[in-house]
Amino acid sequence: MTSDHSSTHRVVVIGAGHGGGNVVALLRQYGFGGPVTLIGDEPAAPYHRPPLSKAWLKGTASAQSLALKPADFYATQNITLRLGHAAEAIDRDTRRVALADGSSIDYDTLILATGAHARPLPLANTARPNVLTLRNMADADRLKHALGAGKRLLIVGGGYIGLECAASARALGADVVVVERAARLLERVASEPIAGFLRRHHERNGVRFALGAQIETIEGEEAASAVTLVDGRRFDCDAILVGIGAAPNTTLAEGAGLACDDGITVDADCRSSDPRIFAIGDVVRRPHPLYGRSLRLESVPSAMEQAKHAAAAIAGREPPHPEVPWFWSDQYDLKLQIAGLPFDADTVVVRGDPETGSFGVYHLRGGSVVTVEAINSPPDFFAGKKLIASGKTVAPVELADPAVPLNGIVA
């Protein structure tokens, strides 16, 4: 299927997000010459999603600046776009994808890049016009409409989506309350020093937090007008944004009988249980070569890395080297960059003074860095990423001392 593919070998990609938009480009970069079709259920060609909670909300990005590729890209690369079409079913025997409009597309190799959807609030009566989530441009436009000076936004969930939207909403003059079930922010995805720093920064910018708190009821006839917490507190609101995590869009894959386990299970090349079907991006659970375990990562860099692996396998190229997973988040004037995964660290080292607004948090296990979190400090991020990749043993006391140059520690 791979190196002997002829120019008639048809690749079809379902899902026009970061994974889908990049894998079609990479197939061409890697010399794949067969027909390539990209199916997306949104009307827009692939676009950058991270700015939706930031520049797009604040009105400083245009549809053109958000686009993953320029408008003429797909035509010049001989990639067929089928946008505004939801894929309904996959027939693996006839190798055919059925679309919602009744048409169908045949494939020789299929790539699923169907992404994830926002988890709904586990409460009754949440289907209201102003109870919102944020995954795509239409969601962002609804949220944008709900914001403005004096508007009251209640955010459920103190994760990245919630905090990025809180920062943008404050910039637009809205009043913001964040309700988080855990005792602190970013409980699953960032360390306490980072979470504490971000909480204080948001509070300085006027965001109020209800931590260790749960919503009991949402009030209002049709639209939500207030929420009451289990502890009795009550907040009036004009809109509610629910940012409590995402779940993989596996319906198509499950319907086709592909192996799934909180995500489509794939091998290192991103091949699913059907060798003709690959899967990439947020929807995937893949054995990570650097961690020896299967992971479902929700991030742009991970989607990009998986797109490279799938495209390389299909085009018959050597797989790329494994990359240290990394993430980013922008809030106010803060850039948070994280490399590595927070598994079983035994030592935490803070480098730099958080009060300066620029510092790094290193997590070590057995003397080696496994994760680094950097706020407004790219050198800490890139040095940490290199240390994670090399596995070099470092002295925590040196790492903690800003007077000891990072260059020497990394070398």
Add this chain to the structure above:
Amino acid sequence: MAKITFIEHCGTPHTVDVPEGTSLMQAAIGHNIPGIDADCGGAMTCGTCLVFVPPSWAEKLEARSEHERQMLEFSGKDAANARLSCQLIACPALDGLSVQIPESQG
């Protein structure tokens, strides 16, 4: 318009016309030039649009901002010549520039 040549790590050159005001990163993405990932789309967050510029051209380029300099501090032995291509904006002075793409953006 500036004629810019992107040289892949394997040595393959790609010469493209870049309209004035367009970043070299955008031009590379638009022409599907291998080796420029640009994960963050130009937000100066990811460092995956790195290129190396010949020292002789350094003076013709707008100087690195402090943030860009920090982003490039650990980009290897040629770090002094490294630039984020999202920060290199095409102008007549850049006509004829050749930039080298690294082996990987990881």
